[in-house]
Amino acid sequence: MQEDLIGKINKARMPRHIAIIMDGNGRWAEEQGQDRLYGHYHGVESVRIIVEGCAELGVEYLTLYAFSTENWDRPQKEVEGLMLLFVDTIRKEVPILNKNNIRLRVIGDLSLLPKDAHKELHEALEMTSQNTGLNLILALSYSSRWELVNAVKHIALDVEKGTLQAANVNQQTLEQYLATSEFPDPELMIRTSGEYRISNFLLYQLAYAELYFTNTRWPDFRKENLVEAILDFQGRNRRFGKTDKQIEEETALL
């Protein structure tokens, strides 16, 4: 890709955490008269390229929305095909993740996964657990509403047990009970394929994220598209509810 485009990136203002809704695999395939699974297979190539790109650019966390809780309702053939694809990809990619010092993480209701996918995933998590570079977080059988209900349930159980006082529950407490408790919030959320929705993805964690939407279908998404999203992010004015003047004063103190 054009090195001058990468050269425009301000390394001091890299997003630490990028989250991506990888949308458009099905439409990409259907536009070519192919089965939807053909699009998912091609989507894996984009995953490889973007994971590698993020590692090279020094992004610390990359969350990919690979399969939502609602995706279980898709036709059985597509669900089974996707599960096989996850198992196969994870098995093949572990040595490459290790070579690139990438640690695999996962968020979601893993109890719903078929046994072999569950096993493969746990082995991959273990085998990459010592890596200290990019954290690649797969959101698998994930939805924000599932995550929030799960967190509230566990908070209630701990209050019932007496290990937590209801009066002490604050934002930090809730964050500790979320699936993302070990990760900072994403600063940039990218959604491909022209839909302007969050689709039950990291609803709490995206509170102050910059949202970037592109018409590019996920199987066509390449490193230059990632760089364009990062450059767009770097051109934004992030105020976190404060005024421009306050932000300028805070930046001058750094």
Ligand code: FPP
């Ligand atoms: C959304 O496109 C995409 C998915 C539901 C699956 C994404 C999975 C991959 C890209 C494979 C990744 C593999 C690993 C191991 C991370 P869609 O089917 O909703 O597209 P559509 O909106 O055009 O129908």
